[in-house]
Amino acid sequence: MEAAPPPSTAGKFVVVGGGIAGVTCAEQLAIHFPSEDILLITASPVIKAVTNFKQVSKVLEEFDVEEQPSTMLEKRFPNILVIESAVKQLKSEEHCILTEDGSQHVYKQLCLCAGAKPRLICEGNPYVLGIRDTDSAQAFQKQLTQAKRIMIIGNGGIALELVYEIEGCEVIWAIKDKAIGNTFFDAGAAEFLTSELIAEKPEAKIAHKRTRYTTEGRKKEAGTKANASNIGSALGPDWHEGLNLKGNKEFSRKIHIETMCEVKRIYLQKEFKFSKKKSLALPRDHQNQTLTTDKEIWPVYVELTNEKIYGCDFIVSATGVIPNTEPFLCGNNFDLGEDGGLKVDDHMHTSLPDIYAAGDICTASWQPSPVWQQMRLWTQARQMGWYAAKCMAAASVGDSIDMDFSFELFAHVTKFFNYKVVLLGKYNAQSLGSDHELMLRCTKGQEYVKVVMQNGRMMGAVLIGETDLEETFENLILNQMNLSSYGEDLLNPNIDIEDYFD
DSSP states (O other), X not given: OOOOOOOEEEEEEEEXXXXXXXXXXXXXXXXXXXXXXXXXXXXXXXXXXXXXXEEOSSSOEEEEEEEEEHHHHHHHOTTEEEEESOEEEEEGGGTEEEETTSOEEEEEEEEEOOOEEEOOSSTTOTTEEEOOSHHHHHHHHHHHTTOSEEEEEOOSHHHHHHXXXXXXXXXXXXXXXXXXXXXXXXXXXXXXXXXXXXXXXXOOOOOOOSOOOOOTTSHHHHHHHSOHHHHOOOOOTTTTTTSOOBOSSSOSOEEEEEOSOOEEEEEEHHHHHHHTOOOBOOOSSSSOOOOXXXXXXXXXXXXXXXXXXXXXXEEEEOSOEEEOOHHHHTTOOOOBOTTSOEEEOTTSBXXXXXXXXXXXXXXXXXOOOTTOOOOOOHHHHHHHHHHHXXXXXXXXXXXXXOOOGGGSSOEEEEEETTEEEEEEESTTOTTOTTOOEEEEEXXXXXXXXXXXXXXXXXXXXXXXXXXXXXXXXXXXXXXXOOOGGGGGGGGXXXXXXXHHTX
């Protein structure tokens, strides 16, 4: 007797991924085509929804990311059908997706928004933890309560936030750069922020009143569908709020930073004892950096490329992400970017017919605006998901569409060390060569303003603190006005620059 064929659903539009890009894309398609069924395939029982969206200026936007059960999305958009299962295989020639639950889903147009997964420094080591989604963040919180010392490897956004938020636990922070936050800052901004790490942490502000949903109770079921490390979508902007990031000691903050180094080797306790090597104690304070041998015995030891060895309770690997393309590559001839992402053109279309991609999984391969670059951030995930839906809608009715304005200028607003941080354009002089100059204004403990100038025109800016300059600078970068005649007055705090350019 022949086996029954797997259950099959068909949707004109199918979106894969329950993160910010996928949910935004599905929502926009549902609005464009209220009478069409939109299928959203996600491995996680919760989805990420954008809430409290605020357009700060032409390009800058602020929003919260809220985890919600997928049923809430289906209530808001009755034509969205959420399929809770991981993808097993994509058959692009047959316009069909197979999911782990044995179903197959036929599409006319498909958008892949499966995000990215942590680039772990070491796979399969129980003492190495990657933080990418809510489940891994909660696992981290649980382990931290028992910890006396942890080591954080990496210099991106998650590492920066962790180092600032953790209390009651010694932190050794190993970075491969000369200064902290190299992805976002130059050495000057890093120095401005480093003083905040040494200072006492201010009282926590009032807790977020947003409802938070977890996957607790459905974990076993989800675990059978997909590896837990791969199922979650990326954390939102305030992921650490509501988590109690406290170790088992009674002090606020104790941080030691090791710069210009990477992990050379990780030893488990027995291996380290056998190696007869010595580990170092944490230096007493920032003034006294004397190195002494550590008498404490730790579960795991990390040898750095600067030959220093430290013991700790566990290691947090925060060394970036890898586009989560794995389930889609077998049997499909996608063009991939150097970073392993699915290459997309200026209409978010991949190299295969009727397949689009948005968010962390994709690599922008069009000729970008001189002041835009791709970064795997939640703001770009939202913009790409939104624009991909517009492109899919236009293509399905034979219309052409202009590129969205949000790709004219890189713009990101976030918070580090309790400061508002705005990044605009080529804020770190990315790809400008040596032919540029920097202008700075800094008031310790209050604000840090840096602008990147080239041939008299503003190409980028970093604004830390409540500067109120973001809209003015955004306009100056966009209109490429020649500012040579203003010289140093451009950043003179006694001159209201907004009056100049109203």
